[in-house]
Amino acid sequence: MRREQTLADRITGSAVWRSVVRHGYPDTQRNQALIIASNVFLHIHPVKIKRYATKVTYTFCLGGLSFFMFLVLVMTGVLLMFYYVPSTDLAYQSMQDIEASVTFGQLMRNMHRWSAQGMVIAVFLHMGRVFYTGSYKPPREFNWVIGVLLLVTTFLLSFTGYLLPWDQLSFWAVTVGTAIGGAAPLLGQYVNFLLVGDYQIGQNTLVRWYTLHVIFLPLIAAFLMAVHFWRIRKDGGISGPL
Amino acid sequence: MAELAERQPGQGYTPIDEAKRQRLLELVRGRAMARPTDLAEDEVMVWPSLVVVEAVSAVVFLLGLIVLSVLVNAPLTAHANPNQTPNPSKAPWYFLNLQELLLHMNAGLAGVIIPTIALVGIAAIPYIDRSPLGVGILGTSAKGRKIIAFTTVYTIIVQTVMVVLDEASDRQQFGLGAVLKDAGMPEIVYGQMLPSLIILGAIGVLMAMVQGIFRPTRREMIIALFTGFVVTYVMLTIFGTSFRGEGQELTMPWNLPLEHH
Ligand code: HEM
Numbered sequence: 036m037r038r039e040q041t042l043a044d045r046i047t048g049s050a051v052w053r054s055v056v057r058h059g060y061p062d063t064q065r066n067q068a069l070i071i072a073s074n075v076f077l078h079i080h081p082v083k084i085k086r087y088a089t090k091v092t093y094t095f096c097l098g099g100l101s102f103f104m105f106l107v108l109v110m111t112g113v114l115l116m117f118y119y120v121p122s123t124d125l126a127y128q129s130m131q132d133i134e135a136s137v138t139f140g141q142l143m144r145n146m147h148r149w150s151a152q153g154m155v156i157a158v159f160l161h162m163g164r165v166f167y168t169g170s171y172k173p174p175r176e177f178n179w180v181i182g183v184l185l186l187v188t189t190f191l192l193s194f195t196g197y198l199l200p201w202d203q204l205s206f207w208a209v210t211v212g213t214a215i216g217g218a219a220p221l222l223g224q225y226v227n228f229l230l231v232g233d234y235q236i237g238q239n240t241l242v243r244w245y246t247l248h249v250i251f252l253p254l255i256a257a258f259l260m261a262v263h264f265w266r267i268r269k270d271g272g273i274s275g276p277l
Numbered sequence: 278m279a280e281l282a283e284r285q286p287g288q289g290y291t292p293i294d295e296a297k298r299q300r301l302l303e304l305v306r307g308r309a310m311a312r313p314t315d316l317a318e319d320e321v322m323v324w325p326s327l328v329v330v331e332a333v334s335a336v337v338f339l340l341g342l343i344v345l346s347v348l349v350n351a352p353l354t355a356h357a358n359p360n361q362t363p364n365p366s367k368a369p370w371y372f373l374n375l376q377e378l379l380l381h382m383n384a385g386l387a388g389v390i391i392p393t394i395a396l397v398g399i400a401a402i403p404y405i406d407r408s409p410l411g412v413g414i415l416g417t418s419a420k421g422r423k424i425i426a427f428t429t430v431y432t433i434i435v436q437t438v439m440v441v442l443d444e445a446s447d448r449q450q451f452g453l454g455a456v457l458k459d460a461g462m463p464e465i466v467y468g469q470m471l472p473s474l475i476i477l478g479a480i481g482v483l484m485a486m487v488q489g490i491f492r493p494t495r496r497e498m499i500i501a502l503f504t505g506f507v508v509t510y511v512m513l514t515i516f517g518t519s520f521r522g523e524g525q526e527l528t529m530p531w532n533l534p535l536e537h538h
Contacts (some may be wrong), residue, residue, distance in 0.1 A: 218384030
């Protein structure tokens with residue numbers, strides 16, 4: 036009567052496996068529910084959702100892609116940090132090293148650069164999709180506001196990263212950018228000093244922007260995303276036609 | 278089972294033919310054809326329905342990104358040199374809309390006040406338009422979609438005319454600024470109040486036209502305003518990236534210095 040045990044059966048039946056994975060093969064609704072509920076990463080999802088929320092032509096995956104690009108940026112960013120030195124003397128040299136002598140260094144840098152720009156575009160388009168489908172309406176008002184903060188954070192992340200290569204392009208782009216901030220009425224002088232950390236762009240600026248770029252702003256972004264995703268669920272999932 | 282159900286009432290059992298009788302030989306594990314479900318009509322299980330979409334789009338995107346990154350290298354220009362200002366110096370492309378705006382008015386107005394108002398305005402949208410009408414429908418209604426098209430055309434024309442005209446008048450607010458300046462007015466009048474009025478005027482004309490032509494609901498009017506913002510943002514970015522050459526003069530894209538191509 037008993038079917039012979041395959042190797043796969045033995046592995047998935049073992050005590051070690053069962054201690055890690057608490058659900059069976061997801062071909063029953065019960066297991067499909069368990070796989071979502073018992074996995075810390077998947078459980079940002081509900082177990083079941085409205086059919087229209089899975090339609091690609093509704094969200095165009097833009098929010099999801101923004102998040103995915105953020106993950107790609109974190110991973111490639113950590114790899115770049117192994118080699119990058121935030122000093123005005125060494126930064127440019129370390130960029131050249133990353134490109135010329137680090138295995139896959141150029142590829143990592145390219146992926147980091149292009150997904151940073153892609154994320155700015157994706158987040159902006161995502162805002163457009165949410166707007167044009169009227170998805171900001173109650174009860175989603177607050178999540179829209181969180182979204183605006185995420186948009187600003189994304190811009191800041193991108194801009195702080197722009198200075199790090201310490202080449203002509205980055206130096207002068209940041210000169211222009213901080214001058215814009217410095218034009219703020221009344222507070223201009225203080226805003227400028229806050230951004231530059233000195234009377235001219237130099238070592239202080241680089242350390243400041245590096246710290247913001249690799250730790251402070253990513254933490255802010257992750258924090259806001261946690262709130263954003265939580266609120267999507269608490270607001271009843273993705274919006275849809277009434 | 279089906280046979281039992283189909284049997285006419287009154288029809289008796291046929292005696293079992295021992296030769297054709299089947300015995301239960303084995304139980305085989307397999308997929309049941311139908312399972313009891315507590316899914317509502319319009320619901321699906323996240324695993325697999327949504328997780329598959331996410332996984333496929335992540336893989337497609339990652340492949341695209343890797344191909345792009347193999348083919349195109351991130352730029353690395355010469356070592357930073359505070360003594361050598363490139364001409365033109367440009368902010369990253371997503372801030373070039375602000376840099377373009379900056380050419381036409383007071384820097385604080387263009388670089389700080391207008392973006393702040395825009396962001397606060399965008400954040401306030403859900404508190405102004407609270408009706409649940411049109412949720413989940415792209416552009417809300419046929420009328421909403423017409424308003425999007427109308428606003429896009431309006432903004433492209435007005436934006437282009439304003440940039441070119443202002444350039445022709447040496448960025449003196451179509452020459453009006455120069456007149457006020459010569460009349461001895463302070464900077465706040467010609468550098469800040471005048472440009473603000475011109476911008477409000479352009480927005481006002483848009484709203485009046487949309488109101489007159491479409492008789493919009495509040496949601497549809499906000500669609501016009503948001504579309505105006507998005508198109509302006511894109512247009513100014515295009516001007517800033519592709520049409521500004523040395524000394525920030527209007528230039529055709531193919532005449533730009535190489536690193537800005
Ligand atoms: C880093 C930036 C962002 C990330 C990673 C992100 C992520 C997401 C994701 C994954 C969703 C689920 C639906 C979808 O994919 O469209 C979503 C929905 C939503 N997002 Fe974002 N988002 C970001 C920025 C924004 C911005 C800038 C806004 C608006 C100003 C916004 C407002 C919303 C709203 C209101 C929803 C609910 C939409 C609905 O119920 O249909 N988000 N976001």
